[in-house]
Amino acid sequence: MAGSLLARDASLLQSHELFRLPIIGLFATIGYPFFYLVWTDLIPQPYENLTLRLIEAAISLPWLFYRYLPKKAKAFFPIYFFASLPLLLPFFFHFMMLKNEWSAAWAMSSMAALFILILVVYDWRLICLITLIGFAMAYAAVLAIDGYVSYTYFQPEYVPTYLFALIGGIIANHRKQIAYQSRISLLQSLSGSIAHEMRNPLSSITNAMSSLQAILPNKPHNRDMAEKFDLSYAGLINIHDVIEESSVAIRRGNKIIDSILASLQDGSLDNRNFKRHSAKNLIRTAINSYGYSSAQDRKLVHEKTLVNFEFFGDKDLFVYVLFNLLKNALYYKERADFRIEISTKTGSAFNYMTIRDYGPGIPASKKERIFDRFYTYGKTGGNGLGLSFCKRVLQALGGNIHCNSVEGHWTEFVIKLPAYDSKTVTDLKKGILKNKRILIVDDQISNRLLLTKYLTEWSCQFDEAENGKQAIEMAARNRYDLIFMDFEMPELNGDSAIASLRSARNLEPSAAVHYLQVPVIGITALPRPEALARSAECGMNDVLSKPVRRPDIVRIFERYFFSESSLISLDQQEAISGSRILLVDDNETNRKFMAMILEYYGCSTGQAENGKAAIELLEQQDFDIILMDMEMPVMNGMVAAREIRTGKHFSRFTNFAAIPIIALTGNTDADSIRRSRDAGMNQHLGKPVFKEELISTITIWLKTNINGNIARIVVPDENPMTPDPVIFEKKLASEKILDRSILNSLLETGGSALLDSILKLYMADTAGIIEKLRAAAATGNMKSYDMLIHTLKGSSGSCGANRMYVLARHINDFSRSGTWPENKEWLAVLQETYDATCAAFSRLLDENAS
Numbered sequence: 001m002a003g004s005l006l007a008r009d010a011s012l013l014q015s016h017e018l019f020r021l022p023i024i025g026l027f028a029t030i031g032y033p034f035f036y037l038v039w040t041d042l043i044p045q046p047y048e049n050l051t052l053r054l055i056e057a058a059i060s061l062p063w064l065f066y067r068y069l070p071k072k073a074k075a076f077f078p079i080y081f082f083a084s085l086p087l088l089l090p091f092f093f094h095f096m097m098l099k100n101e102w103s104a105a106w107a108m109s110s111m112a113a114l115f116i117l118i119l120v121v122y123d124w125r126l127i128c129l130i131t132l133i134g135f136a137m138a139y140a141a142v143l144a145i146d147g148y149v150s151y152t153y154f155q156p157e158y159v160p161t162y163l164f165a166l167i168g169g170i171i172a173n174h175r176k177q178i179a180y181q182s183r184i185s186l187l188q189s190l191s192g193s194i195a196h197e198m199r200n201p202l203s204s205i206t207n208a209m210s211s212l213q214a215i216l217p218n219k220p221h222n223r224d225m226a227e228k229f230d231l232s233y234a235g236l237i238n239i240h241d242v243i244e245e246s247s248v249a250i251r252r253g254n255k256i257i258d259s260i261l262a263s264l265q266d267g268s269l270d271n272r273n274f275k276r277h278s279a280k281n282l283i284r285t286a287i288n289s290y291g292y293s294s295a296q297d298r299k300l301v302h303e304k305t306l307v308n309f310e311f312f313g314d315k316d317l318f319v320y321v322l323f324n325l326l327k328n329a330l331y332y333k334e335r336a337d338f339r340i341e342i343s344t345k346t347g348s349a350f351n352y353m354t355i356r357d358y359g360p361g362i363p364a365s366k367k368e369r370i371f372d373r374f375y376t377y378g379k380t381g382g383n384g385l386g387l388s389f390c391k392r393v394l395q396a397l398g399g400n401i402h403c404n405s406v407e408g409h410w411t412e413f414v415i416k417l418p419a420y421d422s423k424t425v426t427d428l429k430k431g432i433l434k435n436k437r438i439l440i441v442d443d444q445i446s447n448r449l450l451l452t453k454y455l456t457e458w459s460c461q462f463d464e465a466e467n468g469k470q471a472i473e474m475a476a477r478n479r480y481d482l483i484f485m486d487f488e489m490p491e492l493n494g495d496s497a498i499a500s501l502r503s504a505r506n507l508e509p510s511a512a513v514h515y516l517q518v519p520v521i522g523i524t525a526l527p528r529p530e531a532l533a534r535s536a537e538c539g540m541n542d543v544l545s546k547p548v549r550r551p552d553i554v555r556i557f558e559r560y561f562f563s564e565s566s567l568i569s570l571d572q573q574e575a576i577s578g579s580r581i582l583l584v585d586d587n588e589t590n591r592k593f594m595a596m597i598l599e600y601y602g603c604s605t606g607q608a609e610n611g612k613a614a615i616e617l618l619e620q621q622d623f624d625i626i627l628m629d630m631e632m633p634v635m636n637g638m639v640a641a642r643e644i645r646t647g648k649h650f651s652r653f654t655n656f657a658a659i660p661i662i663a664l665t666g667n668t669d670a671d672s673i674r675r676s677r678d679a680g681m682n683q684h685l686g687k688p689v690f691k692e693e694l695i696s697t698i699t700i701w702l703k704t705n706i707n708g709n710i711a712r713i714v715v716p717d718e719n720p721m722t723p724d725p726v727i728f729e730k731k732l733a734s735e736k737i738l739d740r741s742i743l744n745s746l747l748e749t750g751g752s753a754l755l756d757s758i759l760k761l762y763m764a765d766t767a768g769i770i771e772k773l774r775a776a777a778a779t780g781n782m783k784s785y786d787m788l789i790h791t792l793k794g795s796s797g798s799c800g801a802n803r804m805y806v807l808a809r810h811i812n813d814f815s816r817s818g819t820w821p822e823n824k825e826w827l828a829v830l831q832e833t834y835d836a837t838c839a840a841f842s843r844l845l846d847e848n849a850s
Contacts, residue, residue, distance in 0.1 A: 021066045025062070028063065030057075035053075052092070052095075086133045093110040094110055096109070101150040101152035101153050102154035274562070275314075277311055278310055279310070283303070283322065287326075287342070301339075304341040304343040307346055309420075311425075312420055321390045324390050325413050356410055362405040362407065394416075401415050434461070436461065437481055438483070438484065439478075441470075441485045443490060445761065447547070447798045451484055454550055467489040468497025484521050485497065485521065490791075495534050498538045499538040512700040513696050519542070520541055524546060525545065528543065542560075546798050547800070576601050581698065582627070584626060585629040585632070586633060603698075610635050610640075611637060612635040612640070618659075628641060644656050660702075661682055662685055663681040663683065672684070732806060732833075743844065808830075
């Protein structure tokens with residue numbers, strides 16, 4: 001028994017306690033001689049022995065220098081450990097206690113030695129055995145030296161106190177060991193789970209590589225260098241499809257690992273990628289992309305009845321759930337008449353998906369336990385994490401999963417998902433949107449008030465800006481997920497502001513990468529064709545007509561937050577085309593992969609296998625940007641970046657201080673990012689790097705590195721046609737004073753209180769605007785006139801002042817072209833229209849009040 005215990009604790013020693021050995025060795029080597037002075041000079045004791053203390057210190061030296069022992073010596077150290085342990089602790093302290101005739105000081109010291117022994121040795125039986133051996137050796141030594149053992153200071157209380165310390169210490173250490181073993185088991189299960197779940201994406205990638213080899217012509221030999229190889233249109237399409245599917249598989253594998261880690265740490269699943277999905281499409285994706293062992297396995301899976309429905313969730317995690325259920329079912333594929341049937345059905349509040357296999361079934365007593373973490377039933381080799389994680393994923397989607405089974409016949413798992421238009425999904429969306437930050441840019445407070453009301457209903461965070469200049473300053477400080485931008489504002493209009501954001505002008509590069517993709521929604525009272533033309537010119541994604549309504553906001557959220565879309569835009573492709581990029585990575589496959597992507601977008605690439613080779617290549621050729629791996633032999637990325645920035649290796653290459661260097665690494669922690677920046681790198685991308693992120697990052701850095709400037713984007717001058725004044729006056733008289741649909745929308749949004757505050761604010765502001773317009777007309781201040789009439793146009797349209805809006809827009813056509821209206825009485829007409837509008841608003845407010 002002792003041998004097995006020693007072997008067990010020796011393995012624990014090697015795996016867990018090695019870091020403690022030098023500390024204990026240091027304490028013993030210094031402590032034994034030092035306490036000789038304590039017990040002889042400071043607190044004198046009847047008996048002391050310097051020789052014995054020096055021997056004990058010598059015995060502890062291998063503990064102190066364990067890390068520096070030769071490899072062969074380390075192999076024998078566990079034997080030395082258990083041979084020296086009784087001498088260092090129980091023998092010495094019990095010997096000194098007996099020689100000092102059970103004095104209180106040495107009784108306490110012996111108890112301290114017991115605690116150290118308990119910390120070092122795990123098994124309670126070994127602790128008892130070593131303690132007993134040490135005490136017996138000490139007793140025998142004292143008896144041999146003195147011929148007797150004295151109990152002069154012995155107290156009966158020592159015995160229960162010592163036993164209490166021994167038993168209590170063993171219990172505490174046992175609990176610690178159980179916790180340690182649990183962590184080991186958890187890590188083993190985790191590693192097994194991750195390894196298992198990575199087989200599907202790796203299998204998909206392996207199959208993809210085989211597909212590519214089948215599509216491409218045979219690998220040419222050196223003698224074929226001058227020969228051309230043809231690739232059909234269909235073959236080219238297939239290659240792109242294979243690459244895209246492989247990227248999806250890699251992304252899914254990374255996401256599954258992150259999610260499993262979060263699950264094991266009891267963290268919440270990341271819901272940032274929850275989107276609207278088709279159940280039928282994802283079922284077929286899972287069936288067709290699962291890594292079957294053979295073609296026969298695929299034939300066992302049947303789509304029974306697939307009634308389509310939409311649900312809200314993460315595509316990759318949901319496919320993983322289906323993969324897991326398929327994997328569990330296929331374990332029993334050797335049974336006669338085995339098959340898997342997948343079906344769906346819809347309901348009012350929930351929809352359902354059923355995966356039934358005709359395997360051995362599950363006993364009723366086990367149907368709920370199979371969803372417990374680390375519990376498996378009916379098969380070997382599992383880790384008990386799959387179904388537990390599936391349940392966690394589906395509950396995060398607002399749904400659930402349960403098991404039905406008839407033992408000996410079949411088992412089915414029923415997935416329950418909330419309907420897309422249900423309150424459950426709405427609440428999920430609000431949970432996501434509360435972490436979104438939105439910028440509202442409009443010079444009209446009434447327009448901003450309306451938008452903030454809608455965004456508050458969806459729990460969004462928002463900031464407000466009054467013009468384009470202020471918006472750019474705020475965007476440089478913060479990261480907004482969506483921008484609502486008015487077109488025409490004082491100081492800087494909306495399309496010029498967005499053109500500046502999209503072009504990365506005066507933005508820190510990481511912010512520029514961000515704003516290259518952020519959706520921008522134009523809000524305007526301009527005619528839609530004109531608004532769409534201007535939005536396309538500056539880089540807006542969508543246009544909403546004023547006043548913005550609640551369904552417009554829902555549509556924008558659906559399109560830009562909850563639907564999947566491509567991230568690489570045409571202007572990005574054009575920006576990087578023709579650029580020269582140096583790829584530095586010791587992994588040739590990584591270099592080839594990135595080179596294929598970049599060359600597809602029109603870049604030329606150079607390749608280096610380490611930092612030293614990169615420096616040599618920079619001296620020989622010109623490059624616009626460097627993609628640098630961090631971990632490489634010869635010279636790693638960090639050292640290489642520092643050397644490049646010094647410029648001491650170059651005589652021809654002069655752009656060493658400004659050339660962008662992008663770090664590529666699997667270490668994405670804050671410390672790694674800080675160290676890469678300190679080394680002179682400009683940005684940090686985590687591996688694996690996906691195409692969209694790579695292209696966006698390169699685009700921004702190429703733009704910011706062109707002579708340190710970005711060409712200014714100028715919105716073309718607008719030359720509106722001047723309408724016939726007579727025709728216009730007739731049209732104005734026929735216009736309704738108020739637009740009831742807009743007013744009803746305001747009333748529906750915020751009730752009477754909101755409507756009352758907006759209309760009163762409008763009437764007060766408009767009175768001031770008209771007075772300022774009179775002053776501008778009297779002094780000929782064209783700039784002030786244009787700004788004021790634009791403001792009036794926007795506020796009138798948003799508040800439902802229809803006739804006032806039509807008139808203000810007519811006058812604005814003149815102001816934009818730098819002229820005054822042909823009708824010299826335009827101010828009187830404006831005042832008359834304003835008075836009529838105020839009267840109509842007052843009647844409306846009285847109606848609502850009554």
